[in-house]
Amino acid sequence: MIAPAMKTRQQEALRYVELAQRGARVERVLGGEDLPRFSQVVEGEIAVEVALTFSRDEASRPCVQGSFRARSDMLCRRCSEVLPHELTGDFELTIVGDDATASMLGGEHDVLLAESEMLEAAEILEDELLMCMPDQLCPHGACERLLPSDFPPSEAESAPAAERENPFAAIARLKD
Numbered sequence: 001m002i003a004p005a006m007k008t009r010q011q012e013a014l015r016y017v018e019l020a021q022r023g024a025r026v027e028r029v030l031g032g033e034d035l036p037r038f039s040q041v042v043e044g045e046i047a048v049e050v051a052l053t054f055s056r057d058e059a060s061r062p063c064v065q066g067s068f069r070a071r072s073d074m075l076c077r078r079c080s081e082v083l084p085h086e087l088t089g090d091f092e093l094t095i096v097g098d099d100a101t102a103s104m105l106g107g108e109h110d111v112l113l114a115e116s117e118m119l120e121a122a123e124i125l126e127d128e129l130l131m132c133m134p135d136q137l138c139p140h141g142a143c144e145r146l147l148p149s150d151f152p153p154s155e156a157e158s159a160p161a162a163e164r165e166n167p168f169a170a171i172a173r174l175k176d
C-alpha cells in the first residue's frame with residue numbers, strides 16, 4: 001500500500017536537459033492521481049514503478065530510456081472480466097521542444113514533445129502505458145473465459161474435417 005502522505009505529494013518535475021547532461025537515472029512510484037488518463041482505463045488502485053535514464057543522442061538531443069511495471073485491476077476486453085494484471089514495458093524517447101523537430105524526427109525515433117524545460121515523470125510515462133494496454137488479459141491464445149460459449153466445437157463443424165482426412169471414404173460411397 002502507498003501511504004496517504006505519498007499519494008498527495010506533488011511529483012517533483014524533471015529538468016530533462018540537465019538530467020541528460022549528467023546521464024542521470026531517476027526512479028519514481030506513481031499512483032492514480034499522477035496518471036489521470038491511465039486511471040480511466042483501469043479499475044481501482046494503481047501502482048506504477050518507473051526507472052528513467054536520461055542521456056543525449058549523437059546530435060546532443062536529450063533522450064530518455066524508461067522501463068516500468070504497472071499493477072492494477074484491468075478489464076479484459078474479450079471476456080469483460082476485471083482481473084489483476086501487471087504491465088511491464090520499455091521505451092526510448094527523444095525529447096524535443098517543438099512540433100517541427102518532432103515531425104522531422106518522428107519517422108525514425110519515438111519522440112516526446114516537451115512544452116517546457118520541465119517534465120513530469122507521468123508525462124513521459126502515460127502514453128507508453130496506454131499504448132501497451134492489452135485487449136486481452138487472459139493467458140494463452142484463446143480467452144479461457146470465452147470457451148464455454150464455443151467449445152467444444154459442434155458436430156457440424158467437425159464432420160467436414162473428418163471427411164477431408166479420409167478421401168477414400170467419399171470414393172467408397174460413390175461405388176456403392
Ligand SMILES: [Zn+2]
Binds near residue numbers: 136144
Ligand atoms: Zn478474458
